[in-house]
Amino acid sequence: MNKKRGQQSIIFSSPPVITSTANIVGPMEGEGQLTEFYDKILEDTLDGNSSWEKCESKMMEWAINTAVNKDNSVLGDIDYVLAGDLLNQLMSTHFALRGIGRPFLGLYGACSTLAEGMLLASTLIDGSFGNKTIAAASSHHDAAERQYRFPTEQGVQRPMVAQWTVTGSGAVVISATGNGPRITAATVGKIVDIGLKDPNAMGPAMAPAAADTLWHHFEDCGRRPDYYDMIYTGDLGSVGKALVIELFKAKGVDLSANYEDCGCMIFKDNQDVHAGASGCASSAIVFTGYIYRLLMQQKLHRILFVGTGSLHSTTSYQQKDSIPCIAHAVAIEM
């Protein structure tokens, strides 16, 4: 029986189980709003490594190993790892996976990577291609800053619409059997590009992609927003989040009651990050920490997790092109 629904969605026939998660964050994230939900908080952004990129790589390796340990599994039990990050040629992922030694599928979805990985991992489990998979993603503020913008040490002043790339990594173990919340449905995003060109304003660029995926999810699956206790987007920040609410309001749907953005949940107001958090790790650390614990405690029963990605590069910006964006959604029910 075809599991595709509508134009972009999937209903899983044997919903895969999220049997464990793990995360690790940098010091600034550790001082934020969700301190109690992190497995490990680094004391500095190098953690004894010779570069920020290598630190990010070690964070992902730690997150994957810790998620496997928490699952009472060993690496040999893992059939596939699906992972990615923001760095050119997925530098931190590839060097992390060198130490893992399991079958690996590299993904690039910018900050939507964890959701993309969870979605594809779920198809591999539900399609009977294996029993246990890992989806993982990472980002590092200092490594991303110097790659995408300016030398990190330069400390360039940032506009108020800008967001702060999260330093951290999250890993999710998705299994055919076991205890935990289940991934019941998913929606694969299309590229949406409304012509914005400012790489400092990724929230506004990504908001239409998030709204498009949300809209198709509801339509394809025959669900309304209130089917979910909460809907979480990945890293739209305060500006992008407000735009998503506006876009739905224009269609006559009120999303404000049960919608939050992970990028607005990580840092405290006095941490001066402007419009909020961004980066692959934004949704990755909030999902693997706060959201997963609330699901396990049955404080949340049904959520929609929407990874959001800004797919520009420094080259596309220099060539004066606009910012293509994407969002992938996974529905998780306890």
Next chain:
Amino acid sequence: MNKKRGQQSIIFSSPPVITSTANIVGPMEGEGQLTEFYDKILEDTLDGNSSWEKCESKMMEWAINTAVNKDNSVLGDIDYVLAGDLLNQLMSTHFALRGIGRPFLGLYGACSTLAEGMLLASTLIDGSFGNKTIAAASSHHDAAERQYRFPTEQGVQRPMVAQWTVTGSGAVVISATGNGPRITAATVGKIVDIGLKDPNAMGPAMAPAAADTLWHHFEDCGRRPDYYDMIYTGDLGSVGKALVIELFKAKGVDLSANYEDCGCMIFKDNQDVHAGASGCASSAIVFTGYIYRLLMQQKLHRILFVGTGSLHSTTSYQQKDSIPCIAHAVAIEM
């Protein structure tokens, strides 16, 4: 029933069909050995675009649209597109997909991307998540050269072990039903890094990853190399190909009778590309042209297609790290 075999492989229960392919190449590829197998040959490497990156993007968009046309389908029939390229943040893929408007999953597997995409597309079809998918990949010599090495116009002298990045793109339509060769099995690669650090010598770095995936494929699937009429690796070039043959010889297996590397098939000897062709498009244009036509003509009946990827970045090279590599295999039978 679990379709996983051994540690890394999959046997499909309803083998997906490759119902069409398309490709497009640059002028130098068009003057090479496989001229008659290309759908379109550009007259220059810009083709009216303002940058090489934009030209690469347009090539991928053309390849996807042409593959859909040849399939007698329309874009609306395509359930998922899985694609990637070599550029930072998959620049050419994202801008190509902007014009396609279908659900999209971004992949990064360096030059193994087409095989990774065909593998994942096959799991989506065999797992009943849709009826029609596209896997696509591209590379552009001039865009890759300036990103990975030196300003292209500088014309830096290359060592004899170096390969020439192919300008081109290939797209493959993989369907649940229809006529054509079927993808019967696949093997997902692990990261293999033997410590080589010279980004000019990617063939020798990738050869152990290719040999590892080949070895596990034979072991997992209970097949011997002579099960296949031909085994094709993606872009090891003459040096990497010789190493794969040596690695198998050391295990007592002779691979020389039915093994070829796509990187050795594209250019003529007098085109002065040193160790052969490389880039995502190396395996993509050979598979979508030469190999697919020979399968359709029943001149080949069973082949193993092994995409090979060198996963380094300029940053990892500058930080003096070695080159992690990967190879993914798909078995195709007519």
